Amino acid sequence: MKALFFIIIFVVLIVACWQFVKLLGLTKVDNQTATEKENNINGWLMLGLMGFIYGLMIYSMYGAKDVLLPRASASEEGYHIDNLFVMTMTLILVVQFIMQFLLFFFSFKYRGIDDRKAFFFADSHKLETIWTVIPTIVLSGLIIYGIWTWNNVMDSSDAKDPIFIELYGKQFQWDARYAGKDNQLGSANVRFIEGTNTMGVDMTDKNSADDIPLVVNEGKFVKELHVPKGRKVIFKIRSQDVLHSVFMPHFRAQMNAVPGMVTEIAFTPVVTTAEMRLNEDTKAKFEAINELRKEKGEEAVEFDYLILCNKICGSSHYNMQLKIVVDEEADFNKWLATQNTFAQIKNK
Amino acid sequence: MSDHHHKETFVTKYIFSQDHKMISKQYLITGIVMGCIGVFMSMLFRLQLAYPEQSFSIIEAFLGRAGEGGVMTPDMYLSLVTIHGTIMVFFVLTAALSGTFSNLLIPFQIGARDMASPFLNMLSYWLFFLSSVIMLLSLFIETGPANAGWTIYPPLSALPQAISGSGLGMTMWLVSMAIFIASSLMGALNYIVTVLNLRTIGMKMTRLPLTIWAFFVTAIIGVVSFPVLLSAALLLIMDRSFGTSFFLSDIYIAGEVLHYKGGSPVLFEHLFWFLGHPEVYIVILPAMGIVSEVLATNSRKPIFGYRAMIISIIAIAFLSTIVWGHHMFVTGMNPFLGSVFTFTTLLIAIPSAVKAFNWITTIWKGNLRMNPAMLYSIGFVSTFITGGLTGLILGDSAIDINVHDTYFVVAHFHLVMGVSAIFGMFAGVYHWFPKMYGKMMNKDLGYLHFWLTAISAYGVFFPMHFIGLAGLPRRYYNNTAFPIFDDLLHINKVMTIFAIIGGLAQIIFLANFFFSIYKGKRAPKNPWHANTLEWTTEVDHIHGNWAGEIPAVHRWPYDYSKIDENGDLWGGQDFTPQTVPIRDGEEEF
Secondary structure (H helix, E strand, O other): OHHHHHHHHHHHHHHHHHHHHHHHHOOOOOOOOOOHHHHHHHHHHHHHHHHHHHHHHHHHHHHHOOOOOOOOOOEHHHHHHHHHHHHHHHHHHHHHHHHHHHHHHHHHHOEOOOOOOOOOOOOOHHHHHHHHHHHHHHHHHHHHHHHHHHHHHHOOOOOOOOEEEEEEEEOOEEEEEEOOOOOOOOOEOHHHOEOOEOOOEOOOOOOOOOOEEOOOOOOOOOOEEEEEOOOOEEEEEEEOOOOEEEEEHHHOEEEEEOOOOOEEEEEOEOOOHHHHHHOHHHHHHHHHHHHHHHHOOOOOOOOOEEEEEOOOOOOOHHHOEEEEEEEOHHHHHHHHHOOOOHHHHHHO | OHHHOOOOOHHHHHHOOOOHHHHHHHHHHHHHHHHHHHHHHHHHHHHHHHOOOOOOHHHHHHHHHHHHHHOOOHHHHHHHHHHHHHHHHHHHHHHHHHHHHHHHHHHHHHOOOOOOOHHHHHHHHHHHHHHHHHHHHHHHOOOOOOOOOOOOOOOOOOOOOOOHHHOHHHHHHHHHHHHHHHHHHHHHHHHHHHHHHOOOOOOOHHHOOHHHHHHHHHHHHHHHHHHHHHHHHHHHHHHHHHOOOOOOOOOEEOOEEOOOOOOOHHHHHHHHHHHHHHHHHHHHHHHHHHHHHHHHHHHOOOOOOHHHHHHHHHHHHHHHOOOHHHHOOOOOOOHHHHHHHHHHHHHOHHHHHHHHHHHHHHHOOOOEOOOHHHHHHHHHHHHHHHHHHOHHHHOOHHHHHHHOOEHHHHHHHHHHHHHHHHHHHHHHHHHHHHHHHOEOOOHHHHHHHHHHHHHHHHHHHHHHHHHHHOOOEOOOOOOOOOHHHHHHHHHHHHHHHHHHHHHHHHHHHHHHHHHHHHHOOEOOOOOOOOOOHHHHOOOOOOOOOOOOOOOOOOOOOOOEOOEOOOOOEHHHOOEOOOOOOOOOOOOOO
């Protein structure tokens, strides 16, 4: 019934709107196209809209600088991506400023006057050539640089001494498995899932025994994925049920988890969690966040790297996360040594 | 033709009409109703995003059990975004935009008495109507409407165990879309045949208004790509109901291993985006055509670079069919394909840039009549530039990695195809309302409507880029699970306030539209002093459009403000309709 009430309000608003116009309409001279006065007002308003858009751009960029991701990429590959991003963004901003200016300034300048003649100007090969050739040149540059960066980021075949980690998505959590001493992940399929073998690892595969599953440590509520600084990490990604997407924005890395197939993304972490917490951008962002949390009576938080799910996967898609900790290599090795391999778990 | 048609009853005139003008109106009204529902859904989920966990009686009133206590459930949130996307992309911007203006303008502007097949045309509308009804009915079922996102990627959309909306809701979604595609194909084939065969004497392809070129090419893309979505939908139905494994493999859900083996969800993504990307141009090309026409008419200048505009429409259409992979850079597709699709995708920027420059040059040194249609056209060019430019980031595989599926994408496509296409549609409605209903719309309401809409569109979608750059993924029910997004809440509030202003502003349009139909001032025959053929028909619609002979065409449609050798306007007026023969000493453009 309440829905009906809202619909009635909606209709009443429509009627009120029209009545209002009828009142105004009585005093107006009818003219089919816009009058000189209307051209004038709307012409000025066009300049106003330009001001609004410019203002919004500047204000958003200024206001957003504290909410964005830390400017420093946490991975080596991220630097290439960031360079390309900054270059493209700069180009976009310049073109945006110029094009919007031309559009709105012309709309204002040539607003109609009753006895002015428009300039009959139907074609110009020279102009057409100019604005076909210039975008072509600029885009060629972007395409070449873009493809170069892409190949650089996606190709991890020449990595020296990489570490392999499997990420395993399911509704609604991330599990992980380290390749262990032999640095080879044992094969797996959801058909092997049974009891404590929740990731469906093939235990008969000789590479499986030394694999280290990431489990929640006793007495600790947060599951943490540790990775070493300065060593290439190659993630092998699987899914148990539906599409998920491993999204690690601080490392500029994202790849879907697809049931029935193993996907891959790799990067070399270059900033440890401890170092990133001291980063100026991070500090400013988290001060602001903790200020807000204090007002709401929530406890303060510290910066952490995260995996988010970035492909719609069900009701709790919005809360499917895993904390990543980047350690110095020595600390990482120490941590890994405290974790149990499948063989050790079995023998316990 | 008009003198010997049989008498029409209420049913044949207003319901099962085969007249292109009536069908066009039917499409528009259905589109407006669907648009209201789609926009209203967005208001509801914008409330949820800006005020998570706060109670709103409007949410409880409309969502019932899924909005108990005034807070919507996560499943309902996903349903709302899914159905909002489906309705806006397919039902409003594809069917209503193309359906309204292709039907109205193709026969009028090429000089035909009706569509090549009026019956097919009627069938096309009623299938569209049927599919709309099925889609809306799915809102009322027990397990809720489809909620796997409008892209309905399996396995989520295939398994009711994965999400409740993938039960009956998804079945209805698929049935509705299958009927929708049939409707859209019938419409498109009709448009193509009509444009090719029924042009009046003298109406060469190079004398067609750009609107017709846009509708024509749109129809071709539709015919090429929609069947692929139909096949994807059919295969998905097979997987869901008949145990096949086209898209599914190795799935363990709800405590058991499913039998599916050997399929791939990536295959579905390929099939979906083989339609999905051309779909973007199916949406935007008609708007571009409308805007080109309105800008030229109201600038009192020829459209700049008529031939370049046609070539760029064709180039965009061609490229649009070979770029679908840019939606799939991070799906696990072979990285080599990523390079290929980056290359083809960024090429689209060239014809798009040409069009933007040509529109701006059309305005340059014009004598602009700032009526509502013109304002919306200028607004279109502005949002198309703003939204289009960020495509350079999303189309570039390397930098797409970190913004893929974030709000940056949402901001991009809402500006470049959502807002722009809606602006094009509004421009069309304000411009051709006199032709559709024989009445004038109120200008003052039109101005108010434009300014509120334009400001709020930018207010909603511009800040949205930045929450995307902050790493916020789309389709998140709320952001409170991640403290790193706590500081985005105030931006979400600003966006929601603008969204509500923009939504309410549409009430002005509705009031203006419906009351002008009945109470508007009677329109003159050619209110905008335009050149195209539709303005040579009578104000009151008659069967067959022209009482006598169909007029012959002697020139292109853009002879505005043409001057003779003395520098005076030809014929003493600033427009020369297409029906005026070339005068002595005049050069045809």
